[in-house]
Amino acid sequence: MPTMRINQGAAFMAAAASTLLGGGAQAAVDLGWYPPNATVINSLAQVLNGTDIYGFVYNSSSVPDSVYGTYNWCNMPHVRATEYQKPSAEYQLQYVEVIHRHHKRTVYASNAFPVESYGWDCDDEGLFYYGQPKDGRKSAHTYWQGYTSPENPFVPSGFLGSCQFPQITAGGLDDSWQHGKDLYGVYHDLLGFLPNNTQEKATFRVTQNVITSEVAGMVINGMFGTEANYPLLIQASGIDSLEPAYSCAVSSNLFSDITSSTNWQSHLTAASTLYSTLDDISGVDPTDSGFHASFDHYYDNLSARQCHAKPLPCKLVNGVNSTTCVTQSIANEVYRMGNWEYSYKYRDDSRSLAASATSYGVWVGELTTHIRDFISGKSNVIWRHNVAHDGSISRLLSVLQIDVMVWPGMGSEVVFELYKKDNATTTATAPAAPSNSTASGSSGYFIRVLWAGQVLRSSNPSLGLMDMVPLETVLAYFDGLVGVGANLVHGKCNGTVAV
Ligand SMILES: *[C@@H]1O[C@H](CO)[C@@H](O)[C@H](O)[C@H]1NC(C)=O
Ligand SMILES: *[C@@H]1O[C@H](CO)[C@@H](O)[C@H](O)[C@H]1NC(C)=O
Ligand SMILES: *[C@@H]1O[C@H](CO)[C@@H](O)[C@H](O)[C@H]1NC(C)=O
Ligand SMILES: *[C@@H]1O[C@H](CO)[C@@H](O)[C@H](O)[C@H]1NC(C)=O
Ligand SMILES: *[C@@H]1O[C@H](CO)[C@@H](O)[C@H](O)[C@H]1NC(C)=O
Ligand SMILES: *[C@@H]1O[C@H](CO)[C@@H](O)[C@H](O)[C@H]1NC(C)=O
Ligand SMILES: *[C@@H]1O[C@H](CO)[C@@H](O)[C@H](O)[C@H]1NC(C)=O
Ligand SMILES: *[C@@H]1O[C@H](CO)[C@@H](O)[C@H](O)[C@H]1NC(C)=O
Ligand SMILES: *[C@@H]1O[C@H](CO)[C@@H](O)[C@H](O)[C@H]1NC(C)=O
Numbered sequence: 001m002p003t004m005r006i007n008q009g010a011a012f013m014a015a016a017a018s019t020l021l022g023g024g025a026q027a028a029v030d031l032g033w034y035p036p037n038a039t040v041i042n043s044l045a046q047v048l049n050g051t052d053i054y055g056f057v058y059n060s061s062s063v064p065d066s067v068y069g070t071y072n073w074c075n076m077p078h079v080r081a082t083e084y085q086k087p088s089a090e091y092q093l094q095y096v097e098v099i100h101r102h103h104k105r106t107v108y109a110s111n112a113f114p115v116e117s118y119g120w121d122c123d124d125e126g127l128f129y130y131g132q133p134k135d136g137r138k139s140a141h142t143y144w145q146g147y148t149s150p151e152n153p154f155v156p157s158g159f160l161g162s163c164q165f166p167q168i169t170a171g172g173l174d175d176s177w178q179h180g181k182d183l184y185g186v187y188h189d190l191l192g193f194l195p196n197n198t199q200e201k202a203t204f205r206v207t208q209n210v211i212t213s214e215v216a217g218m219v220i221n222g223m224f225g226t227e228a229n230y231p232l233l234i235q236a237s238g239i240d241s242l243e244p245a246y247s248c249a250v251s252s253n254l255f256s257d258i259t260s261s262t263n264w265q266s267h268l269t270a271a272s273t274l275y276s277t278l279d280d281i282s283g284v285d286p287t288d289s290g291f292h293a294s295f296d297h298y299y300d301n302l303s304a305r306q307c308h309a310k311p312l313p314c315k316l317v318n319g320v321n322s323t324t325c326v327t328q329s330i331a332n333e334v335y336r337m338g339n340w341e342y343s344y345k346y347r348d349d350s351r352s353l354a355a356s357a358t359s360y361g362v363w364v365g366e367l368t369t370h371i372r373d374f375i376s377g378k379s380n381v382i383w384r385h386n387v388a389h390d391g392s393i394s395r396l397l398s399v400l401q402i403d404v405m406v407w408p409g410m411g412s413e414v415v416f417e418l419y420k421k422d423n424a425t426t427t428a429t430a431p432a433a434p435s436n437s438t439a440s441g442s443s444g445y446f447i448r449v450l451w452a453g454q455v456l457r458s459s460n461p462s463l464g465l466m467d468m469v470p471l472e473t474v475l476a477y478f479d480g481l482v483g484v485g486a487n488l489v490h491g492k493c494n495g496t497v498a499v
Contacts, residue, residue, distance in 0.1 A: 029462035029476045033353040036459055037403045041336075042343040044263075048270055053332040056339075056406075059306045061104065061175050069453060073335075073409035074104050074307035075175045077452040080182035081190050084453070091419040091446065091468065093193050095374045097367055098183065099242075099386040100413035101393050102215045103172035107304045109165040119161025122146065124170040127214065168214040169308060172410065176215040179411055180222025187383070188223075194383060198224065202383040205233040207243040212387040219387070241362035242388050244395070248493035254355035258345055259293065267340065268292070274333055281315040281326055299338035299407070302331045307410070342407040346398040347459075354499040356398035357481040358492045363392070364399060365486020368478050371418055371471070375445065399481065401460040402451065415450040419468065445471035 040046045040054060054071070057063055061075035069077045077083075078100065106120045126143030146162040148155055163169075168176065188194040195201065204220060206212035216232050239246045258264065268275075278298055279286045291297045302312060314325035346352050357364070363386075373379035386392075393408040400414075421444050449456040449466035456466045462477055463469060482489050491497030 029473055029480060030460060031477065031480045032460070033350050034401055034459040034461070035350075036343060036347040036401075036405050039404055041339050041404065041406060042348050044267055044270070044340060047267075047336045047340045050336055051329065051332065053335045056335065058303050058331070058335060059309070061171060061307065071406055071409065071452075073303050073407075076101070076409040076412040077454075078179055078182060078411060078413040079186050079415055079450055079453045081185040084186045084190065085455070086190070087419065087448070087468065090422040092422070093187075093191060093417060094420050094445070095371060095382050095418040096187060096193070097370060097384040097386070097416045098413065099388055099392065099396065100179070100411055101390055101408055102209075102211045102387055102410070103168055103175040103179070104307050104410040105166045105168045105172055105211055105304070106163045107165060107301050120163040120165075121161045122163035122167055122169065125173060127164065127167060127210070166211055168211050171308060173214065173218050175411060176218035177222035179413075180219035182222075183219075184223040194223075198383060199230070201381055202385065203233055203381055204230070204385045204387070205242060206387050207240055207389065207392075208234065208237045208245065209243065209389065212389075216385075216387045219385070241360075241366060242386055242392060244359050244363060244392065246359075246362060246493075248359045248489075250493050250495055250499055251355045251359035254351045254358075254499075255345065258349045258351055258355065261349065263344060263349070264341075267337065267344075268294075271295075271337060274330070274337075277330060278326070278334070281313060281324060283316070294341050295334055295337040296341075298334050302326060302334055306331065338407050342394060343405040346394045347402065347405040352398050353401065353481075356395040358489060358499060360392070360395035360399055361482035361489035361492065362486045363396070364478050364482045365484070365489060367416065368475055369485045371416075371475075374418070375443075397451070399478075400449065400456060400463065400466070401458045403457045403459050413450075413452065414456070417448045417450070418471070419446045419448065420444055421446060421468075443471055447471055447474045 036042060040050065057070060057072040057074065059074070061072070063070055063072055065082060068080075068083060071077075106122070123145075126145075128141055128143045130139040130142045132139040144164070146164060148162070184194065188196070204216050206216050213232055217230075220226065220230050235241060237245070275286070275292060278284070279291075282298075282301075284291045284297075286292070305312065312326040312328070312331055314321040314323070316322070346356060370379065370381070370384055374381065390408045390412070393412045393414065394405075396414055397405060397408070446468040447466065447470075448468055458464060458466060460477070462473055482492075488497055492499050
């Protein structure tokens with residue numbers, strides 16, 4: 001059991017009165033930070049000493065059904081009918097909000113090596129870009145065809161090929177479609193929750209990064225089989241809460257403190273031999289700060305290759321492959337480091353909760369408003385679907401204080417399910433003041449949170465195993481951190497309200 005607690009004092013316990021939930025229902029929750037479980041992932045000694053990558057998958061989007069649920073960087077497990085645990089009949093599903101990372105893609109240009117032994121070709125798909133008046137003339141379905149001009153002397157060697165960097169690859173588009181199909185298989189086919197045509201009751205949201213739109217279109221077709229026009233909600237550049245892209249100086253400073261900490265610096269120091277090996281093979285300048293502040297760039301570069309069945313890179317000597325190559329063992333070391341970094345940054349460091357609750361607080365406040373608006377009848381939307389990034393999912397898992405943090409792989413999914421419990425059975429079976437909460441559950445609403453298709457466990461004792469936690473508890477926790485409808489976030493971000 002967790003023993004450490006931060007955020008002592010006034011902010012420690014939150015008692016939130018919710019006008020929505022039956023005249024001032026009160027729920028006292030613990031807003032403190034609790035450390036994640038101690039595992040191989042967040043033990044630096046074991047990361048340094050290890051050889052494997054914990055059975056995690058990095059080389060294919062598909063795994064046998066028998067091991068579905070295993071961490072798969074290329075295509076993380078998500079809700080699907082084969083594994084879905086249907087709650088007992090007294091719980092009626094009311095509202096669902098899904099958020100997941102986009103699917104597999106090329107690398108970002110910033111993560112490319114200065115010299116590349118092969119290119120990325122994307123001639124097997126089209127990235128459609130066009131505008132069309134809603135009433136009036138039609139547009140051709142135009143798409144971008146990347147190409148490299150032999151006359152253009154400014155083409156960097158890392159840009160060989162016809163892809164945009166980044167873009168969702170054909171394999172990632174297939175995974176996106178299947179992800180939509182699997183969700184529909186549960187929420188429509190199995191539960192009968194989604195009607196056949198959900199345009200009016202479902203909304204889809206993306207970020208300013210076009211790769212999320214590339215995914216959303218495939219997901220929607222995988223769900224509803226439609227090729228029709230479909231709106232994707234999007235907030236303005238620079239303030240979007242889903243990515244998140246709004247500026248939050250307090251959060252940036254906290255994350256910066258985390259990555260300047262002794263713990264963070266000592267993992268980089270301990271990895272100096274690994275860095276020399278990688279720099280030598282890739283041609284990356286050993287003083288390049290982007291590649292050496294964390295393992296992000298190397299991790300992305302190596303994993304994107306492996307997920308697309310491309311070989312690990314070799315050192316190019318006079319433009320020809322040498323026999324000095326990144327081995328699987330070296331790649332595994334990079335993957336162990338990357339997972340350690342995500343655990344450290346988003347969970348192990350006690351400042352992570354405040355860093356994430358501020359920079360992801362607006363999205364969290366949007367979520368609680370969606371739930372309240374559904375219950376009050378202000379909104380009839382029953383399905384909200386967000387396509388986002390690893391930075392979005394990581395912050396959300398940080399706010400939820402997941403018990404074992406990993407680097408959220410491609411397609412990583414968190415699902416919030418709102419249930420109403422049949423009132424006739426509520427009194428008989430509701431846990432009487434469970435130790436993790438003093439909430440009464442008097443509204444009869446409960447929240448279940450699924451991560452990678454399974455119930456998420458939080459290290460925070462008020463949340464615990466997030467399997468039918470009284471809505472009052474969940475709202476009091478989120479409201480306590482970010483305010484009702486995120487009304488504390490602006491002040492917390494600019495330092496006028498204490499975090
Ligand atoms: C984390 O620890 C808790 C409490 O010991 C345990 O119930 C849970 O299964 C652990 N989580 C994982 C993912 O192993
Ligand atoms: C590393 O592994 C070796 C051999 O398995 C073991 O003797 C040593 O104690 C380990 N070191 C750490 C820090 O775990
Ligand atoms: C992926 O890696 C695992 C473990 O190294 C290996 O057993 C498997 O054959 C690989 N699969 C593919 C498709 O390369
Ligand atoms: C890795 O770096 C190489 C070299 O610049 C680049 O060509 C390749 O696209 C990168 N791959 C990824 C997945 O970043
Ligand atoms: C280097 O090796 C890779 C993998 O075998 C191959 O795809 C690529 O064409 C080679 N590049 C050069 C320049 O020889
Ligand atoms: C939904 O579609 C299925 C199969 O096409 C059909 O059997 C069912 O009647 C439809 N339901 C509604 C409410 O339209
Ligand atoms: C359950 O709700 C119904 C309708 O709201 C109400 O008529 C009934 O009295 C309630 N039963 C209990 C046990 O509260
Ligand atoms: C927290 O409470 C919920 C129900 O309110 C319960 O299902 C869950 O097991 C509890 N978690 C812990 C860690 O006690
Ligand atoms: C800081 O946030 C508060 C909201 O709590 C807002 O009223 C104020 O204008 C902000 N100040 C600055 C300088 O952004």
